[in-house]
């Protein structure tokens with residue numbers, strides 16, 4: 263298994279700091295975990311891609327090429343970085359595989375108006391409008407703050423949404439069951455995990471903390487359930503800054519993903 267550090271914060275529109283430093287800190291923090299909760303030890307090697315001084319377009323090209331290379335021999339597991347990195351990562355994934363699905367855990371919809379290049383505000387909209395995935399094979403989980411135009415886009419494009427309110431009302435197990443059912447029409451699934459889907463009480467170190475989110479344990483339930491699905495072949499974790507509590511949780515989440523993927 264290859265773990266890719268994507269040290270990029272150029273898609274954050276300069277509003278946030280520390281995102282490109284999180285991957286190193288998260289990998290270093292693995293030393294605090296021994297076995298996964300399933301009793302397995304994750305086996306992986308670490309590679310990295312750094313952002314280009316020539317700007318985000320060049321950086322995304324580097325990320326795309328690296329992801330492409332990795333997908334030829336391994337599953338793709340990536341640590342960001344701001345959420346814009348999901349665009350080149352998912353693009354490489356969807357060019358390689360058929361019948362792709364995208365599970366997107368995020369407090370936000372990331373479907374704002376196109377800014378020209380994918381940023382953390384519009385990355386999901388870009389992925390859909392470029393035809394990299396059929397919108398009905400996109401599942402957004404944990405949404406709790408959205409704009410009028412995002413609401414319109416989601417309704418028009420028919421993305422499946424399990425809002426934070428839905429998750430709270432239905433329960434995590436029932437939501438996971440519904441997600442699994444929806445994924446039955448996909449053969450290859452990419453899961454993108456924005457740390458802001460977790461409540462800021464557990465993960466304060468992110469650019470746009472949104473109250474009333476998942477507990478850290480609920481977030482882990484989703485990740486463990488996704489990891490054991492064979493069709494889930496790529497995972498990314500994004501939007502953490504250098505806050506130690508948040509780094510330690512991100513490290514746990516990735517460690518669990520990797521050990522459940524063994």
Ligand SMILES: [Mn+2]
Pocket residue numbers: 345368370372382456501
């Ligand atoms: Mn996001």
